[in-house]
Amino acid sequence: MLMLLLILIFILILILGYTVLPYLLTSLFGYGVFRKGSQSSYIALTFDDGPDRHYTPQLLDLLKKHQVKATFFVVGKKAANHPDLIWRMHQEGHLIGLHNYVHRSNWTMSPWRIKRDLDRSADIVEKITGCRPIYYRPPWGLLAVFDFFLLKRYNIILWSLMTGDWRSKGGSAKIKNGILNHVKNGDVILLHDSGETWGANLDAPSYTIEALKDVLAELPKRGFSYQRIDEMMNGTTEHMLHKKRG
Numbered sequence: 001m002l003m004l005l006l007i008l009i010f011i012l013i014l015i016l017g018y019t020v021l022p023y024l025l026t027s028l029f030g031y032g033v034f035r036k037g038s039q040s041s042y043i044a045l046t047f048d049d050g051p052d053r054h055y056t057p058q059l060l061d062l063l064k065k066h067q068v069k070a071t072f073f074v075v076g077k078k079a080a081n082h083p084d085l086i087w088r089m090h091q092e093g094h095l096i097g098l099h100n101y102v103h104r105s106n107w108t109m110s111p112w113r114i115k116r117d118l119d120r121s122a123d124i125v126e127k128i129t130g131c132r133p134i135y136y137r138p139p140w141g142l143l144a145v146f147d148f149f150l151l152k153r154y155n156i157i158l159w160s161l162m163t164g165d166w167r168s169k170g171g172s173a174k175i176k177n178g179i180l181n182h183v184k185n186g187d188v189i190l191l192h193d194s195g196e197t198w199g200a201n202l203d204a205p206s207y208t209i210e211a212l213k214d215v216l217a218e219l220p221k222r223g224f225s226y227q228r229i230d231e232m233m234n235g236t237t238e239h240m241l242h243k244k245r246g
């Protein structure tokens with residue numbers, strides 16, 4: 001009986017070590033990840049979960065209109081399905097990072113599966129744009145403990161400001177106020193250009209885009225400018241910048 005209990009405790013420690021430990025290290029202490037730029041007036045807009053056939057083109061139109069360069073963390077499988085949208089992001093000066101091959105938490109995958117899927121996604125983007133992505137945001141920001149070793153060739157990017165824009169509840173006002181009332185120098189803002197993810201609402205990106213119409217008009221008036229994540233990381237010391245290998 002005691003033996004069984006000890007085995008159960010051991011398994012529990014292993015599971016917590018794989019999941020909760022990296023969560024505490026990254027989300028509370030920022031270990032090994034980039035979450036925020038320096039105190040300059042630059043901010044970074046980042047968009048997860050796309051590309052999306054319906055919403056991504058609308059978003060790209062809006063960014064172009066305001067001459068904003070953003071960062072897209074794309075899902076590998078969707079990138080393969082919509083190469084024209086990946087090409088357009090690249091052509092219009094946006095940075096493309098990765099967000100797994102399918103939108104699944106690293107907590108539910110083996111280290112080998114995570115690495116294989118990520119490399120596969122990088123291959124897909126590289127084939128379309130000619131540039132190999134070196135920036136990575138894990139779905140829901142959740143890292144597994146071995147990711148720190150396996151992902152040495154990727155810079156792991158989290159965020160410093162989010163508004164819950166994956167849910168339609170609250171509409172565009174929630175997103176607009178969430179950004180305009182809280183934005184600070186160096187913020188990395190988490191947004192979404194697809195609502196197909198588990199836990200999200202399909203039409204949620206329509207509110208994100210609606211909110212951005214006002215937000216993009218307002219932020220420059222307050223003195224903010226935009227940077228892609230690679231530009232922002234090069235202008236700060238709060239990061240671990242890994243050299244691309246091989």
Ligand SMILES: [Zn+2]
Nearest residue numbers: 048049139140
């Ligand atoms: Zn996501």
